[in-house]
């Protein structure tokens with residue numbers, strides 16, 4: 001195992017060093033057999049990139065590889081101004097902590113039980129061990145008084161573990177996914193430990209106000225903490241400490257998508273994509289990790305019915321669904337893949353004549369240029385999750401619509417719906433309503449459609465990811481430790 005804590009043991013004694021430590025389940029790199037270490041996809045990585053453009057930092061995370069696998073490649077320890085600290089996980093820890101507890105218990109619980117969460121005591125033990133390892137490595141690495149920003153549901157025990165090891169640090173935690181209501185979270189046999197873990201942070205941030213309200217209620221019910229001004233006061237060894245609880249809705253690097261969309265080669269590629277699917281009158285698009293929370297199946301069902309009923313002309317309509325693979329070892333993900341693939345083939349099989357295959361399904365990841373071209377090509381974007389913390393694809397589509405054309409159909413159960421009120425909001429459980437809204441969205445007259453898109457774009461550009469990161473980091477307490 002490549003787990004040499006001695007080489008990292010410097011933290012507090014470190015001279016200077018970056019003032020920001022990012023702690024996330026994954027490092028911002030992933031290993032590809034052909035390309036070697038390359039930038040990892042995913043919301044947390046792209047969100048933090050804008051922060052990292054402005055300052056040096058340390059990033060602590062897992063490489064995605066098993067540390068006891070055959071000949072695991074070593075990730076680099078430095079990329080530009082970013083220092084990387086790998087947290088090694090064995091195969092059995094990946095199975096129990098990552099696939100098991102994080103994605104088989106927490107993920108379905110936090111998304112409201114779309115599939116049944118599975119609670120195993122042994123998996124929680126592995127989860128605790130892994131969280132403690134993250135805390136150890138951060139404690140060994142972070143300079144005195146540094147700001148430590150812990151991300152997401154896989155690491156909720158880290159804030160308190162870290163505070164016990166390094167009370168000098170200023171600790172923020174941000175949850176990228178939804179936070180469930182009291183009666184759902186309360187199922188968790190480890191609810192108290194999870195809440196206590198989070199309360200080690202100085203700031204606990206959520207995507208939405210609803211999530212922050214759920215958290216406050218749960219702390220009020222299960223922990224001994226005094227609620228003051230929307231946050232809490234807790235008694236520590238060092239006295240009374242404040243925990244701020246607030247919503248910080250995440251944004252995207254909107255100008256990056258607009259810049260990509262303005263490139264002649266991206267515009268050319270968008271034209272080519274339309275030509276490749278038969279130059280339809282209406283091109284619909286979905287882009288989601290192949291996750292059961294994303295409502296890909298209900299969306300395919302709605303579009304299929306519109307095509308079968310002739311509300312959309314099967315010969316003049318195309319629907320491209322991009323669904324990159326994700327968490328493929330977890331059973332529920334294997335099931336959603338079979339369900340989606342069956343729905344696509346059934347739909348195309350029922351719609352004739354020969355040569356009419358209106359649904360184009362792509363089970364593969366795509367780079368930003370190709371995604372931007374798809375966004376430019378599509379007349380309407382279908383974002384229909386059953387539950388989603390934010391949904392950045394909705395924001396990316398809007399940012400790429402530099403001509404103010406196009407329609408965004410958006411589930412009201414996404415965090416994005418709290419901000420993007422000019423989108424065509426739908427209830428993904430109501431297929432009839434979704435069908436009617438898709439038709440209204442694609443048929444909206446030009447002027448009002450453009451006004452709608454312009455308003456959406458303004459919101460996405462104003463509340464971009466730099467502002468999100470600044471708001472979050474500014475809410476951390478001021479530096480109190482002097483290393484002179």
Ligand code: F6P
Pocket residue numbers: 025026041042043044045152176177326327
């Ligand atoms: O917040 C959700 C999230 O953990 C993202 O950070 C990530 O991009 C995505 O889910 C995929 O997760 P995983 O790391 O399990 O592939």
